[in-house]
Amino acid sequence: MSVRVRFAPSPTGNVHIGNIRAAIFNWLFARHAGGKFLLRVEDTDRERSTPEAIQTLLQVMEWLGLNYDEVPVYQAAQRARHLAAAEQLVTSGHAFRENKDGKGECIVFRMPKEGRVEYTDIVKGTIRKKAEDTQDFVIVRSDGNPVFHLANVIDDIDMRITHIIRGDDHVENTFKHIQIFRALGDEPPQYAHLPMIVNAMGKPYSKRDGAAFVGEFREQGFLPQALFNFLALLGWAPGEDREVMTRDEMVALFTLDRCKSSAARFDLKKLIWMNGEYIRQTPAAVFRAEFEARVKADGYWHTDLPAAEVDGIVALVQPRTKFYSEIPGNCAYFFTEEYPFDAKSVEKRLKPAGVPELLEAVAQRFEALPAFDHAATEAALRAMGDERGAGLGGMVHPVRVAVSGLSDGPGLFEMLTLLGRPRVCARLRRAAARLREGTL
RNA sequence: GCGCCUAUCGUCUAUCGGUUAGGACAUAGGGUUUUCAUCCCUAGAAGCGGGGUUCGACUCCCCGUAGGCGCGCCA
Structure with a gap:
């Protein structure tokens, strides 16, 4: 049977990195196996599932290159099917109607009470618990709406899902889901529960930990390839010390049995490094x-x-x-000529005595140069540094700050050449003047 | 409280009983460079604790500890 997996987010307007990481793993798994990666929008929460939220979700997936196969399934549209299945379960005796707490009649699924339930999780191994430790649960509310567990399982059956790859906050739910599959006469799919992504404190990653939503990373200027690569490495490692990989390489290398089962911390510093790698490429x-x-x-x-x-x-x-x-x-x-000056850099490089004179002398020297290029400007500053016993550094730093307002950036001579003589000299003189006026 | 899961450098991880426990990020130092970044070199840095099993445990088992998750007519 060919692999069919799904990403089943509820569209809330923001896509959490934990969710998108699950999507990435599903996608990698499907592409590796040559199977299908399906999208199911769990839009049963009509309040939050707005068209805009769904658009955001789709955009995020496109941005990350998470292309899906077949037509997306919208869960709300499957309501009749969910309710029919619930009826079937009542008829077969796997579920019953009950009026709990006088709220009206709901449908409750009957969990087996004897023996033990277990399943083999591809990443966590065998997970089991005593049947007596499980509880019956509502599958159709008294208002007539199906509950998550029911809808989820029915849709997975209809979509012929073969592997369910999701966050490990669902390990317990799986016992319920398996029973529904069986009660309906279906074999449960394979499960793979991914470890959670946690923050620097080891707590579940949330909004308060900085960027938590994919859109925020996009705004900050992270590349989708970098975020994808970085997230893929949270809980998965291909071995052989591979880290920066192309998408094709990840697809080729990805297997669920190389996924870890313990929580992974989100290390922003490493993401930043990796993003730099991708930007240079x-x-x-x-x-x-x-x-x-x-x-x-x-x-x-x-x-x-x-x-x-x-x-x-x-x-x-x-x-x-x-x-x-x-x-x-x-x-x-x-x-712009109105570039801001970094206060610390000004203090360190421009405030010392004699700097205004020095900047003007440089301007004068630059103006006298036959050609204003990398070699000429460098030679000029070297010569002046020697003459004044200031060394090249003694020249370069004040000039850099005067001309750019910053103490770090591209090579100074490349910068000067690009800016051109008129602008450079004007900036040097203006900086000198402002220093004398005390307006810098 | 009950149940389930997890536990290697600060962080992400490799290791599928025998290794000087490897790599990457970060950090520190050095080289290159006018600064920053890049690049190169070097350093420090780890098997939660206690019992077993075994000739031999990071690796298997048990207990403890810590953390996470679950225990909704939320998803």
Whole structure:
């Protein structure tokens, strides 16, 4: 029988990283096996399941490249089918009607009370408990609506799901689900319960731990490939010390028996590192599009910059970018004369005595240069550093801060060349003037 | 409270009874560089505790401890 798995989120407007990680594992499993990856939208909560929420869900999946097969199933549309199954269970004696607490008549599923229930979880091994430790549970509410457990199982039957890969907060539910499958005369599918993702404190990862939703990572400028790769490695390891992998490699390597069963902490530092790896691999044109979007959103962008200059900026910025949202703060000086100055850098590099004179002397020297390029500017600063006994560093640091407002960034001479002589000299003189006025 | 699950460097993990317990992130130091990033080198850093089983346990079993999950007419 060919593999059929599903991702069954309830659309609430935000997709939690724990859920999307489950989707990733399902997807990898299906693609590895050459099976089907299906989407089932569990939209029975009419309050939260808005069209916008469903759109968000679909967008997130597309962004991460989680393409699904077949037509998505909307659980709310299966209501009649769920209720029919409940009737069938009543008829066969596996369920009964009851008026609990006077709330009206609901349908309760009867759990076996003798022996033990067990199942073999692909990642957790055999899980068993005494039947007496399980309890009957409601499958149709007194308002006539099917409950999660019922709907979930019926849909899995209808979709001919072969493997259920989900978070391990469902291990207990599985006992219930298995009994429903059997009561309906179906063999339960295979189960694989994934460990939870926890925060730095070892507690379940939530909103309070920073970004918890996929959309937030996207906004911060994480690449889908990086997030995908990173999340895939939370609870799974292909062995052989493989970490940064292409999607195809992950598909080829993925197996459930290499999944761990203990909780994994979300290490943002490692995600940031990995994202940097992916950004450096990104084609320049792709990076440039995102770069432009980010700078525009921040208001610095102007369209009259020659394309070649933008290319130059991108070439300097891309190699040192870890995530896109840090771009505007690092690049303002490429686009405006009103670039902000970092207070600490000003204090350290521009406040010392003699700096205004030094900046003006540099401007003068630069203006006298026959050509304003990397070699010439470097030679000029080296010479001045020697003359003044300040060394190259003594020249470079004040100039960098004066010209960019920051103490770190691309190589200074690449930066100067890109900015061009007029802008560089004007900035040096203006910084000197402002230092004298005390407005810096 | 009852039940189920889990337990290797700070973090993600490798190890399927025999290893100097390996890799990556992070950290520290060094090299390259004008800064940052990259790149390279180096260092420190781990088997929760106690019993077994075994010639030999991180690995298997039991107990304890800690944590997680579940115990809804939520999903």
